[in-house]
Amino acid sequence: MTAFRKKIATNYIINAILVAILFVVLVILINTGVISRYNTGILTLVCINVILAVSLNLVTGILGQLVLGHAGFMLVGAYASSLFTLNSNLPLEISFPISLILAGMVSAVFGFVIGIPALRLRGDYLAIITLGFGEIIRVVSYNLKITNGSMGLSGMGTLSNRENPSPMFIYAFLIAVVVIVIMFTFGRSRHGRAVISIREDEIAAESMGINTVYYKLFAFVLAAFIAGVAGGIYAHHIQMIDPAKFDFNRSVEILIMVVLGGMGSITGSVISASVLTALPEWLREFSQYRMVLYSAILIIVMLFRPSGLLGRNEISVPKILANIKKRIANKKVPSDAKEE
Amino acid sequence: MHLLETKDLGIVFGGLQALNELHMVVDDGEIVGLIGPNGAGKTTVFNLLTGVYVPSGGAIHLEGNSILGKKPYQINRIGIARTFQNIRLFKNMTVADNIKVAMNQNMKYKSLTAMLRLPPYWRQEREVDKKARELLRIFDMEDTADQTAANLPYGQQRKLEILRALASQPKLLLLDEPAAGMNPTETKDLMATIRDIRDRFNVAILLIEHDMSLVMNVCERLYVLDYGTLIAQGPPEEIRKNEKVIAAYLGC
Numbered sequence: 001m002t003a004f005r006k007k008i009a010t011n012y013i014i015n016a017i018l019v020a021i022l023f024v025v026l027v028i029l030i031n032t033g034v035i036s037r038y039n040t041g042i043l044t045l046v047c048i049n050v051i052l053a054v055s056l057n058l059v060t061g062i063l064g065q066l067v068l069g070h071a072g073f074m075l076v077g078a079y080a081s082s083l084f085t086l087n088s089n090l091p092l093e094i095s096f097p098i099s100l101i102l103a104g105m106v107s108a109v110f111g112f113v114i115g116i117p118a119l120r121l122r123g124d125y126l127a128i129i130t131l132g133f134g135e136i137i138r139v140v141s142y143n144l145k146i147t148n149g150s151m152g153l154s155g156m157g158t159l160s161n162r163e164n165p166s167p168m169f170i171y172a173f174l175i176a177v178v179v180i181v182i183m184f185t186f187g188r189s190r191h192g193r194a195v196i197s198i199r200e201d202e203i204a205a206e207s208m209g210i211n212t213v214y215y216k217l218f219a220f221v222l223a224a225f226i227a228g229v230a231g232g233i234y235a236h237h238i239q240m241i242d243p244a245k246f247d248f249n250r251s252v253e254i255l256i257m258v259v260l261g262g263m264g265s266i267t268g269s270v271i272s273a274s275v276l277t278a279l280p281e282w283l284r285e286f287s288q289y290r291m292v293l294y295s296a297i298l299i300i301v302m303l304f305r306p307s308g309l310l311g312r313n314e315i316s317v318p319k320i321l322a323n324i325k326k327r328i329a330n331k332k333v334p335s336d337a338k339e340e
Numbered sequence: 341m342h343l344l345e346t347k348d349l350g351i352v353f354g355g356l357q358a359l360n361e362l363h364m365v366v367d368d369g370e371i372v373g374l375i376g377p378n379g380a381g382k383t384t385v386f387n388l389l390t391g392v393y394v395p396s397g398g399a400i401h402l403e404g405n406s407i408l409g410k411k412p413y414q415i416n417r418i419g420i421a422r423t424f425q426n427i428r429l430f431k432n433m434t435v436a437d438n439i440k441v442a443m444n445q446n447m448k449y450k451s452l453t454a455m456l457r458l459p460p461y462w463r464q465e466r467e468v469d470k471k472a473r474e475l476l477r478i479f480d481m482e483d484t485a486d487q488t489a490a491n492l493p494y495g496q497q498r499k500l501e502i503l504r505a506l507a508s509q510p511k512l513l514l515l516d517e518p519a520a521g522m523n524p525t526e527t528k529d530l531m532a533t534i535r536d537i538r539d540r541f542n543v544a545i546l547l548i549e550h551d552m553s554l555v556m557n558v559c560e561r562l563y564v565l566d567y568g569t570l571i572a573q574g575p576p577e578e579i580r581k582n583e584k585v586i587a588a589y590l591g592c
Contacts (some may be wrong), residue, residue, distance in 0.1 A: 005462070182455050187459065189454030190440070190447045190468075193433070197441040200430035207390055209416040209445040209508050218451070312432065 007302030047172035062198030069134025107228020152242025219281025373559035
């Protein structure tokens, strides 16, 4: 058991080091201007979409409930955080992090309120209710004074500027890392097992003492919280939000990332969110064909990997290293045999 | 005081009286059989006892306390665990994880402890892992602990379901056709195991079964249902000779 624990600990350390290296390298490249401001923006967007996809994966992949209004939570978070930073007198360096927490909490409250009726029932009611929520919240924000109607909110300001282009990326990256870590540690705990058991068989889970309503709500509200935070970062990244940015298409876009990466696979979501965010941007040169290529990729993946790129598996660097080690060891054995 | 006691228990589906005034008792450490032709209402009784259905009338008492109106998960926590007629495992989870789900109710650490991987997480996870593997040893299944449950052969899936139910530390174990789909040798093994489980875990067992050799050998008392009505009860030898029971089974 101690050997087992040691192995887990080394895996944690390897992963932590790799993430730290990636982070430092990217920040240096951004600060030295090797990665242009345009590309830094795309990288930030990648991180935001990773956060969204991973949080949606918690509900859709791990809990097994379809959500069609994830952009609605993003909208709530975006407006909540923007309204806070616009109206508070604090400098952005302080008000921004506070606004993100606020964004998450407001969004979680919305998640709780619409989750209670939907999740007390068995079946796909959550899909319909979240679909309705996404549309209603958008229409409401078109018509409220506080959200400034269809003009939306602008002038939030951002932490990045010409001299210092990296802060927004740093925020997005670190929060994405925290979210991914939370998903992993949550998934491999008693709570995660309870949530997965609900996906596998709700009736059996309940008869084994799992409070299914509680765990479904827990996962859904957690996902709503994270989506709200992502919305907050998004608002301060593009500095101009209006309801049209958070329509049904946006929800579907996030859902596609989850499905393509593999429902239930966190690393799958990370990979597909990164590729599907960056690809359309980098394909701008072939402007006429880029959406064709985008859809072609989706069709091809769904044809050949119907359960998504990774299915329910996870990519793990330590595992890959172990495999490589094994292969090298295997290659050595026959050559030794020959010498004998 | 009886471990389980039902009084006038009944349920109506639409216009159909699926179960009618069932009086039934199960005492500590007993193995009781519930038999009857197809559609007699046996599984309905299980669904009532575990809170899946709400009875139209009557009372259910576990150790003297009413369990009416309790949710299935609450009933499981106070001591009734069940298996299902058509196996309901968590198919894409490992065998060990299937058992750990049922142990969730006895684990204490909070979600934040898990996210931060604090010591209580490690301690309790290690404990529960050990317990799960110990349970698997009962059926000689410890090698399968890390396999996906869906990959187990049918007989072992049935056994895993029983283990999962036991993992929630019930006082009363409800087995819904545990021998369904098993061959005669496997059924024989199962008989021995059912007795063994009763002795080792000190649980009372109420089982539904169509395999008469198993029922007559293992059960100490039997209840016979037909069209939702109790037509006979007593020790196996009496039931075997009971004319009503013979009539119900032969259909004359």
